[in-house]
Amino acid sequence: MDRKEAHRRKEVPCLCSRRWILAYMCFLGMFFLYATRVNMSVAIICMVRSDNVSESFNHTRRTGDNVSWPSQAHPDHQIERDTCARQDTSTSATATTAEFDWDKPTRSRILAMYFYGYIIMQVPGGWLAGRFGGRRVWGISFFLNGLFTILTPVAARTSLALVYVLRFLVGFASGVTFPNVQSMWGRWAPPLERSKLITFSMAGPAMGTIAGFALSGHLCAYGFDNGWGSIFYVFGVGTLAWVVFWFLLTADSPRDSSRISNAELEYIETEIGYKTNVQNKFTPWRAIFTSVPVWAIVVTHVCHNWSNYTLLTGLPTFMKEVLNFDIKQNGSLSAVPYLCAAIVSIVAGQVADCLRSRVGLATATVRKIMVIAAFSTVACFLVGASFVTCEFRHVAVVLLCFAVSGTGITRAGFPVNHVDIAPRHAGVLFGITNTVATVPGMVAPLVAGALTPTKTAEEWQNVFYVCAAFSVLGSIVFTVFAKGEVQPWAREAGDKTAGDHSSTYRVIYSPRIQP
Numbered sequence: 001m002d003r004k005e006a007h008r009r010k011e012v013p014c015l016c017s018r019r020w021i022l023a024y025m026c027f028l029g030m031f032f033l034y035a036t037r038v039n040m041s042v043a044i045i046c047m048v049r050s051d052n053v054s055e056s057f058n059h060t061r062r063t064g065d066n067v068s069w070p071s072q073a074h075p076d077h078q079i080e081r082d083t084c085a086r087q088d089t090s091t092s093a094t095a096t097t098a099e100f101d102w103d104k105p106t107r108s109r110i111l112a113m114y115f116y117g118y119i120i121m122q123v124p125g126g127w128l129a130g131r132f133g134g135r136r137v138w139g140i141s142f143f144l145n146g147l148f149t150i151l152t153p154v155a156a157r158t159s160l161a162l163v164y165v166l167r168f169l170v171g172f173a174s175g176v177t178f179p180n181v182q183s184m185w186g187r188w189a190p191p192l193e194r195s196k197l198i199t200f201s202m203a204g205p206a207m208g209t210i211a212g213f214a215l216s217g218h219l220c221a222y223g224f225d226n227g228w229g230s231i232f233y234v235f236g237v238g239t240l241a242w243v244v245f246w247f248l249l250t251a252d253s254p255r256d257s258s259r260i261s262n263a264e265l266e267y268i269e270t271e272i273g274y275k276t277n278v279q280n281k282f283t284p285w286r287a288i289f290t291s292v293p294v295w296a297i298v299v300t301h302v303c304h305n306w307s308n309y310t311l312l313t314g315l316p317t318f319m320k321e322v323l324n325f326d327i328k329q330n331g332s333l334s335a336v337p338y339l340c341a342a343i344v345s346i347v348a349g350q351v352a353d354c355l356r357s358r359v360g361l362a363t364a365t366v367r368k369i370m371v372i373a374a375f376s377t378v379a380c381f382l383v384g385a386s387f388v389t390c391e392f393r394h395v396a397v398v399l400l401c402f403a404v405s406g407t408g409i410t411r412a413g414f415p416v417n418h419v420d421i422a423p424r425h426a427g428v429l430f431g432i433t434n435t436v437a438t439v440p441g442m443v444a445p446l447v448a449g450a451l452t453p454t455k456t457a458e459e460w461q462n463v464f465y466v467c468a469a470f471s472v473l474g475s476i477v478f479t480v481f482a483k484g485e486v487q488p489w490a491r492e493a494g495d496k497t498a499g500d501h502s503s504t505y506r507v508i509y510s511p512r513i514q515p
Helices: 005-006 018-047 051-065 076-085 090-095 106-122 124-131 136-149 152-158 161-176 177-188 191-202 204-222 228-249 262-272 285-289 291-320 325-361 363-386 391-409 413-422 426-438 441-449 458-481
Strands: none
Touching: 018 106, 018 136, 018 161, 018 177, 018 191, 018 204, 018 228, 018 262, 018 291, 106 124, 106 161, 106 291, 106 441, 124 136, 124 177, 124 191, 124 426, 136 152, 136 161, 136 177, 136 228, 152 161, 152 228, 177 191, 177 262, 177 413, 177 426, 191 262, 191 325, 191 413, 204 228, 204 291, 204 391, 285 426, 291 363, 291 391, 291 413, 291 426, 291 441, 291 458, 325 363, 325 391, 325 458, 363 391, 363 458, 413 426, 426 441, 441 458
């Protein structure tokens, strides 16, 4: 490298830069997105006194009934089942806090209602972010999200119909999140930092799921307003607090930020290849809907979300019905796999960008490696966990940790691929793919409920078999049809070709932004 080229290298701040502050805020926003999404999965166990209490009690008593168990002829099996039954203390936890007599189909509809609202705002959310900027759209939507979450206990004690309406509205307000984040990263993320920034942001859902499961379980047992009511107040107020900091610390694009350094602004725009404050006035809808790489992402997204939403809505129920954890253990242990997923997500982003910048692998190759590794992990360990009996239930928790970690690897695969192939239109693109991929959120809880009418381990095996089949399908489709370069329809006149290239900038990890 000659002196002239060396002189052109600029020291660009990283850890406290404006793009990383945006990543931290996106992380926290997605944290509250998932906390307010999954809290109902735990809260509903405490809210309902229907067959949860009576059937669980009878189930415990029936462990000594010779008619109940096909394995009754074997005395060892009888002893094992009694041991599991004695470990199940969830009935005492729920009996004192339950207020409602909602049957299992009703509970499934409540869990699914979120996704009916969520799906509506996917494409509009991406379009609004591209047209008016993601900062305003996401901030207003999350204000409504927090408000509707806080109102949920009052609605539940008033009318079941109001619960349906509020869960729909929470999903509706939350639906802009992922399209907004993708749209903003299309303007903020340099290509060779794209995986790191986006996967860090997308570690937020895993951490939000941890809080949603673990904290909800403890609030259910020890919180105010009969326990379960405090779940909605805590996460609703937290969401409103995030909105305040979001408006104070973020900007729609680097050029709109009053606090960004000149070095960072020049670095981002040089690497991305266009002026970031120019809002989209035209969306190539026909080219998007006829693009094979787009449909590869759609199919892969659907396959991923089937397993993801099955776990999000069904894991606490699986922990209770098959593994016989009580409500306090249930919330905490349901959260453990998502801690693994958050860590793996961040590591996967670092590995993906390293494979691109240092090893020199093509973007498409890296994305495919990540998807195959992720989906294989999910399929194998989910099926394995389904065969573990409650006598070895902590082994099942370990296997579930590996399975959910696979969803963390996925973050460096197809989600980043939206920005790879269409950085200007990443918000709309993600809105389209996530619209289709939200269907599993509406269907998967209903399928899981239909496949587990008597709540046996064998029935839950069928639930996880379906997840494994979707994982295999997604791996095949993405491997064959995915692309990694910016598509011709996603470029405009004057755009620099951005893709697999080495940066001429040196990014430094400094606690202070360089002037």
